[in-house]
Amino acid sequence: MTPHTSVRRALVAVAGVAFALLSAGQAVASGPVQTGDDHHKNQFVLEGSAAQCDTSTGKWRVTWTLTNKWNRDATITEVQSQPSGDVTVGDPAVPLDGAVVPQKDRNIDGQLTATQLVPGDATSAKLSFTVVWSKEHGKPNDGVTKKVSETVRFKGKCQPSEQCVKADSAKYTHTFEVTGSTATSTIKLAGELPLCSGESQSFLLVSYYAPSASATWPQYKYDSVVGVVDAEHPTVDLKVNVPACYTQVDLVWGDKLINPMVADGERYNDRKLGSSGAPGNRSRGPQAWYNGGSKACVTPEATMVSACDGTVTVHLTNSGTDAKYDAPFKVVAGLDGSFVKEVTVGPGKSVDVVVPADKSGKITVSSGKDFIAEGMWQPGHCTPPTVSSESTCDKFTVSVSNPEGDLPAEAVVTYGSETKNLTVQPGKTETVTFTPGDATEATVSFPDFDKEVTVSYVKPTECAGGSPSPSPSASSPGVPGSESPSPSPSTSTPGLPVTGVQVGLIAGVAALLLGGGAVLLVMARRRKLTEIE
Numbered sequence: 001m002t003p004h005t006s007v008r009r010a011l012v013a014v015a016g017v018a019f020a021l022l023s024a025g026q027a028v029a030s031g032p033v034q035t036g037d038d039h040h041k042n043q044f045v046l047e048g049s050a051a052q053c054d055t056s057t058g059k060w061r062v063t064w065t066l067t068n069k070w071n072r073d074a075t076i077t078e079v080q081s082q083p084s085g086d087v088t089v090g091d092p093a094v095p096l097d098g099a100v101v102p103q104k105d106r107n108i109d110g111q112l113t114a115t116q117l118v119p120g121d122a123t124s125a126k127l128s129f130t131v132v133w134s135k136e137h138g139k140p141n142d143g144v145t146k147k148v149s150e151t152v153r154f155k156g157k158c159q160p161s162e163q164c165v166k167a168d169s170a171k172y173t174h175t176f177e178v179t180g181s182t183a184t185s186t187i188k189l190a191g192e193l194p195l196c197s198g199e200s201q202s203f204l205l206v207s208y209y210a211p212s213a214s215a216t217w218p219q220y221k222y223d224s225v226v227g228v229v230d231a232e233h234p235t236v237d238l239k240v241n242v243p244a245c246y247t248q249v250d251l252v253w254g255d256k257l258i259n260p261m262v263a264d265g266e267r268y269n270d271r272k273l274g275s276s277g278a279p280g281n282r283s284r285g286p287q288a289w290y291n292g293g294s295k296a297c298v299t300p301e302a303t304m305v306s307a308c309d310g311t312v313t314v315h316l317t318n319s320g321t322d323a324k325y326d327a328p329f330k331v332v333a334g335l336d337g338s339f340v341k342e343v344t345v346g347p348g349k350s351v352d353v354v355v356p357a358d359k360s361g362k363i364t365v366s367s368g369k370d371f372i373a374e375g376m377w378q379p380g381h382c383t384p385p386t387v388s389s390e391s392t393c394d395k396f397t398v399s400v401s402n403p404e405g406d407l408p409a410e411a412v413v414t415y416g417s418e419t420k421n422l423t424v425q426p427g428k429t430e431t432v433t434f435t436p437g438d439a440t441e442a443t444v445s446f447p448d449f450d451k452e453v454t455v456s457y458v459k460p461t462e463c464a465g466g467s468p469s470p471s472p473s474a475s476s477p478g479v480p481g482s483e484s485p486s487p488s489p490s491t492s493t494p495g496l497p498v499t500g501v502q503v504g505l506i507a508g509v510a511a512l513l514l515g516g517g518a519v520l521l522v523m524a525r526r527r528k529l530t531e532i533e
Contacts, residue, residue, distance in 0.1 A: 043133075044069065044070070044146055044148060047150065048063070048125070049064075051152055051154055053158035053159075054117075055158075055161040057191060057193075058120040060122060060154055062115070064114040064116065066111065066114065067111050068102065069104055072103050073100050074132065075100050075132045076098065077130045078130040079097040081116055081128075082125070083118055086117070087127060088115055093115070097129070099114075100112075121157050125152050125154070127149070129148055129149075130146070131146045131148055132144075162196070165193045165194070166199055170199075171189075171191070171282050171283070172188060172229070173283060173284045174187045174284070174286075176285065176286050176290075180242075185205050185237075185239075185288065186236070187273075187283065189229055190284070194234055195229065195230055195234070196231065199230065201229045202255040203226070203228075203252065203253065204225075204250075204251070204252040205226075205239070205251050206223070206225075206240065206249070206252065207223050207224070207240045207243065209245065210248045211296075211297070212246050213293050217265070218260045218262045220259065220260045222240075222241065222243045223241040224257055238251070244295075245293050245298075246295070248289070249290040250272055251272065251273045251289070252273070253271045253273060253279045253280055253283070272287075272289050273285060274286055274287040274289075296327075298322070298347075299317075299320025299327070300316070300327040301319075301320070301372065302316050302317075302372045303373070304363060306377045308405055308407065309357060310360055311357050312354070312377050313352050314352065314353040314365060316331075316350060316353065316365070318347055319349070325347060326347070327344070327367055328342070329342065329344070329351070329353075329365060329366070329367055330366050330367070331355070332363070333362065334358075334359035334362065339355060339359040361376055379449055383403045383406065385400050385406075385409045385424060385446060387400055389455040389457070391457050391458045391460065393460055393463035395434070395436070396457045397433045397434075401428070402425060405426055406426045407426070408423055408426065409446060410422070411423075411430075411445070412444070413442060414442065416437050416438070436457055441454050441455065441457070442454065
């Protein structure tokens, strides 16, 4: 063999070794994209740490470490645990099922930590799940899964250090709801251990009157109740009434009530359950406070009293059970609304507004947007005018008297076809006169009082003899007077002529004249007043 031949063979051998090494390197580099359980059985590792006994609950706490050694994200599915129970990750805790273990980043494996709580009398804890790696882009048939399972065994039992929980470390859960006229809450001790004997925790549910639908002051207690959780009562139900106006409702740690709650005064702050700070954050549940309502906590009322001089006193009050704040009033009077008076009435107080007579025909009272009352001057309780009459042979006189202190009275007097109007001032009397005719009654009406009175014309008896003299007459409302009948004329029988002085005749005429005078005197005194009913 020549030297050249030996050199050529050596070069060929070296080239063959180099090609073999290069091919092997390419095979190792392409390994992660291969599929199949055999290749990926070591790409995911589940390890369970030594279990710890949680002496506050009496349960084993197992911490699982999930390690992803591949350069693709791994999703955890089909999680099963023995004994059956929740397996969670993160804070706040979420179920392990569906969680993603991140891919390997350069030389750092992706990891995720899960927690499993197991009853204290269990002897082991087993966790099983399926790992699904994400598919590589451009390879529709790609996708690798792997079933993973691991078991941790316990030594002995896990028991709580105490069989109860002290009040200063206890935690709770709560509900809180305001519906219509009530507010309710249920507070429950968290965990499986009761409060220790002799330990207790109070909770206060309180509703307030409020000046608006937001947190404004002052506020006054409407209703409250205190419930106590103790060793025998791990749950307490609370219920209070809510006012039908602006309100605030609070669920409070402890039993200390603030009443009233004033500006720059004491507040419940983090004592409210559901607060971010202690002690309110020791109960898990919704924010346990409420502000709302749709109307003010006032009781505006108005009454009206008419005076006989035409004025009306409007009596404004704010003194009902729910009257806790100032009530605004507005009084508008007059047909044109030209009289306007606005006043504010404090809780438990009253104010009078006097509407003048020329504006009392229409009165309206409101409070804010609410209508309160409407009215007008009413003369029904006032002393009405009185009516009297006087009858003579040639006159029929009707008189109207108006009591002192009343308004001027308008009267309409009608006799036969004649009508006359009167305006009678307070404390005065006005008269009208008619010529007697066939009518026997006169009607007197009072438009302001919606009343009507009748008086009778009584013709004096002597009017037939041609010697008229006054003959008064009066009538009650609705009862006409009666006219006295005139004496019938008599006829004499013809006889012998009579001579000499007729003494008997003279004496008889004298007696008749005396009797007639007496009658006239009595009738002149018969005048009486007729009052309106």
